[in-house]
Amino acid sequence: MLHTRLTVSLRGAAKCLLAAAALAIGTATAQEAAAPAEPAAPSIEQRVFDLEKYVTNGQAGKDGDTVWKSNIAGPGPGHNAWQMTSTALVIFMTLPGLFLFYGGLVRKKNILSVIAQCMGIAGMVTILWWACGYSLSFGSGAGSTQPFIGDMAYKFLDGVSPYASGAGYWWISDAMWAMFQLSFAIITPALILGAIAERMKFISVLLFVAIWMFVVYFPFAHMVWSTTGFMCGPLNPNATIKAIDFAGGTVVHMTSGWSALVLCILLGKRKGYGKEPMAPHSMVLCAIGTGMLWVGWYGFNAGSALGADGIASNAFMTTTLAAATAGFVWAVLEWILKGKPSVLGFCSGIVAGLVVITPGAGFVTATSSVIMGVAAGVIPFIAVAYLKKILGYDDALDTFGVHGVGGTLGAILTGVFADEKANSIVAGLKEGLLMNQLKAVALTIVWSVVATVVITIIVKIIVGLRPSEEVEASGLDLAEHGEAGYEH
Numbered sequence: 001m002l003h004t005r006l007t008v009s010l011r012g013a014a015k016c017l018l019a020a021a022a023l024a025i026g027t028a029t030a031q032e033a034a035a036p037a038e039p040a041a042p043s044i045e046q047r048v049f050d051l052e053k054y055v056t057n058g059q060a061g062k063d064g065d066t067v068w069k070s071n072i073a074g075p076g077p078g079h080n081a082w083q084m085t086s087t088a089l090v091i092f093m094t095l096p097g098l099f100l101f102y103g104g105l106v107r108k109k110n111i112l113s114v115i116a117q118c119m120g121i122a123g124m125v126t127i128l129w130w131a132c133g134y135s136l137s138f139g140s141g142a143g144s145t146q147p148f149i150g151d152m153a154y155k156f157l158d159g160v161s162p163y164a165s166g167a168g169y170w171w172i173s174d175a176m177w178a179m180f181q182l183s184f185a186i187i188t189p190a191l192i193l194g195a196i197a198e199r200m201k202f203i204s205v206l207l208f209v210a211i212w213m214f215v216v217y218f219p220f221a222h223m224v225w226s227t228t229g230f231m232c233g234p235l236n237p238n239a240t241i242k243a244i245d246f247a248g249g250t251v252v253h254m255t256s257g258w259s260a261l262v263l264c265i266l267l268g269k270r271k272g273y274g275k276e277p278m279a280p281h282s283m284v285l286c287a288i289g290t291g292m293l294w295v296g297w298y299g300f301n302a303g304s305a306l307g308a309d310g311i312a313s314n315a316f317m318t319t320t321l322a323a324a325t326a327g328f329v330w331a332v333l334e335w336i337l338k339g340k341p342s343v344l345g346f347c348s349g350i351v352a353g354l355v356v357i358t359p360g361a362g363f364v365t366a367t368s369s370v371i372m373g374v375a376a377g378v379i380p381f382i383a384v385a386y387l388k389k390i391l392g393y394d395d396a397l398d399t400f401g402v403h404g405v406g407g408t409l410g411a412i413l414t415g416v417f418a419d420e421k422a423n424s425i426v427a428g429l430k431e432g433l434l435m436n437q438l439k440a441v442a443l444t445i446v447w448s449v450v451a452t453v454v455i456t457i458i459v460k461i462i463v464g465l466r467p468s469e470e471v472e473a474s475g476l477d478l479a480e481h482g483e484a485g486y487e488h
Contacts, residue, residue, distance in 0.1 A: 017061060039069040047071060059170050074163060076171035079307035083172040083180055086303025090183035093296030094118055094190050101289030101347070102194050105397045108281040109475025110198045111415075111485040117193050117205050122186045124206060128213055129182045130157055135378050136214075137181065137221035138167070139146045140228045147230035147240065150222050154178075156483075169306035180303065181221070188217055188252045194397030195260035199270050202480045208263070208459045215451045216259065220251045222443070227274060228475075231440050233429045241385050242429055243440035243464065247304035249359025249411040254444045257404025261395065262452040267465055271395035271472045278396075283343050290347040294323055294443035301361040314422050315361035318369035319354065325370050326353025329377025337385075352380040355406035360414035363426055368417035375413060380406045 016132055039061070042050065050060035050070050057079060061070035099118040103111040110342065125133070125468050132155050141149035160167070160178050168177025189209040196205075223230040231250075233242030245251060270278065280286055303320045305312035330349025331341035356376035357369055384401035395401060415437030420427040429436075459465060466472070471479040478484055 018445035023261050037288040039067050042068040042071060047233045054171060057169070057305075057309035057311075066320075074164070075165045075173040075176070079169075079309075080173050080176060082308040082312065083168075083176045083303065087176065087180045089296045089299025090180070090187065090303065091122075093293055093300065094122060094183075094187045094324050097289050097292030097296050098187065098190055099289070100285050101351075102197060102397055104285030104287070105194075105280040105287060105344075106197050107278060107475070108486055109390060109477055111281070111285075111477065111486075112483055113202070113476035114193060114197060116188050116202060116481050120202065120206055121190050121193075121209055124210060124317035125186050125189065125213060126182060128210070129178075129185055131155065131211060133158070133185060134178050134181065136253055137185075138178075138226055140226060140383055145228055145238075146222070147228060148223060149219050149264045150226060159238035172306055177306075181225075183299075184248060184252060185213070185217060185221070187447050188248075188256050189213065191253070191256040191399055191403055192260045192263065193393045194399035195264040196267050197396040197465055198476065199396075199472055200267060202476075203463050203465065204459055206463050208455055209461055211455045211458065212259065212451070215455060216255050216448060217251075220255055221446075224251045224440075231436075231443070233433075233436065234425050236435065241436050241443070242432070243411075243436045244363060244426070244429060244433070245359045245411065245440070246362040246408045246414075247301045247358045248329055249355075249407050249414065250440055250444045251277045252366060253358060253403040254405025254411065254441070257400050257402075257407050258445050258448040259452040261393065261400040261404055262397050262449050262488040263456055264400070265393050266453070270396065271469055273394050280344065280452050283347075286347055287343055290350055294350055294354065297323070297358075301358060305362055311362045311423055314365075317366055318357055318361050318364055318422075320367060321369045322373035322376060323350050323353040325373025326350060326356065326376035329374055330381050333377065333381050340463045347383065348398065349377050349381070352376045352402050355403055356380075356410035356413065358407070361416060363414060363418040365417075365419050365422050368419065372410065372413050372417065375409060376406060379409050407443055408445070411444075 040063075043087065046063070046068050049063055050072055053060040095118060099115045102118075103114045116228060131358040132289050134157060135152050135154035136150045139153040139350060140146070157178060159175050162173050162175035164174045165172060168180070191211060192209075193205070194230060194283055224232055224243070225235075226232060227235045229236050231241040231243045232239050233244050243250070272278070296400055297319055298316055302312045304314040305315055327346045327350035329347040334345040335341040353373045353376040356372050357364075360368075360372065382403050383405040384398045388395055388398070388401060393412060412434075415434035418426045418430065418433060420430070456465070467476065467479065
């Protein structure tokens with residue numbers, strides 16, 4: 001009897017074990033079926049395909065619906081090296097290019113204030129970018145559809161790996177993409193300094209820029225360059241405004257230029273403006289800064305191709321043609337209208353040409369860039385030489401006349417001259433492009449103007465805007481930084 005019961009119990013246990021094993025096997029099989037299959041190792045043909053894609057700066061590991069595990073996934077040495085070089089060039093534009101350009105144009109008692117403001121902005125914006133700025137500009141988590149601002153997926157640059165690629169483009173490191181975009185975030189608010197030079201407190205500049213980055217820059221970087229952006233025609237098929245901006249006509253030059261106009265008006269004119277001479281103290285420094293800006297701008301424009309490819313070459317070419325043409329045209333206009341071609345005219349024209357070509361550098365052909373260069377030498381010249389006098393605002397170093405007017409002009413002309421011969425992506429966006437560019441221009445102006453009014457009021461309430469009349473008269477260098485740019 002005991003033997004029989006034991007046999008029955010063993011048989012029952014065996015059945016239970018078999019059933020459990022069968023269930024486990026079935027569950028594992030179901031999980032394996034549900035899990036995505038690992039891409040297969042590439043064939044010889046697919047490996048050659050990947051190499052071709054690297055050379056042409058395209059996507060490896062995928063040909064139509066066929067996907068394989070690429071042997072060269074991750075940052076590509078040549079393209080990534082160009083991105084590293086471009087990032088260094090754009091930082092070089094601010095430090096020292098911009099502060100020498102602006103510093104030479106102010107009076108010698110204020111040159112260190114310009115340098116300190118540029119350096120202060122560079123440091124503060126970098127910290128903001130690390131903490132949350134990059135994420136707010138380009139963060140788009142799973143299922144994210146935010147058209148106006150990103151999320152906090154990459155706060156403190158979490159998940160931004162130097163060994164991964166794809167956040168910016170196929171062959172550049174995600175870390176380099178973040179640093180390349182940081183270089184843009186640094187120079188954009190620094191451009192505003194030209195309009196308010198010699199008459200705004202250092203603490204006020206820093207507070208204004210800190211708020212402005214969150215209210216203006218981060219949203220526009222997201223709207224124009226993010227895959228879910230409101231105005232990102234090339235990357236977001238659902239964009240409300242399908243505009244194009246290759247390297248920052250709206251994001252960089254229009255936001256800073258129009259904000260600069262509003263800020264300089266609200267701030268008021270420099271003490272003695274129109275009554276005493278305020279000539280540049282060193283056109284030599286200004287000219288050196290101009291040369292540095294021109295060289296650095298290749299990182300700005302050609303670097304925005306995100307690889308050392310044909311589009312980068314096109315942007316390099318159009319940047320050169322537009323800058324040289326505009327500098328020559330501006331100086332000739334001065335020669336005709338004022339009797340002499342000034343070095344300041346050459347410098348202003350070169351920068352205007354660089355600004356105007358920026359949104360279209362990778363989208364227009366050589367001849368179109370020359371036409372845009374002519375326009376850059378004429379329209380901003382009129383704004384600087386005549387419009388400022390007519391309206392009476394004190395845009396000290398012509399930030400609005402060059403960057404605001406030039407950026408607006410460039411964004412519109414990009415809609416006119418964008419050509420699929422220069423960049424194939426234009427083909428799918430050409431219909432209605434000019435209207436979309438005009439919409440983007442209008443939104444940028446309204447947003448920048450309204451935001452700047454509000455931010456300026458907030459800053460004035462918290463820390464004030466201007467130094468005392470005594471400090472302004474003696475110069476900001478000694479009063480705010482305890483140093484003098486020159487011994488005598």
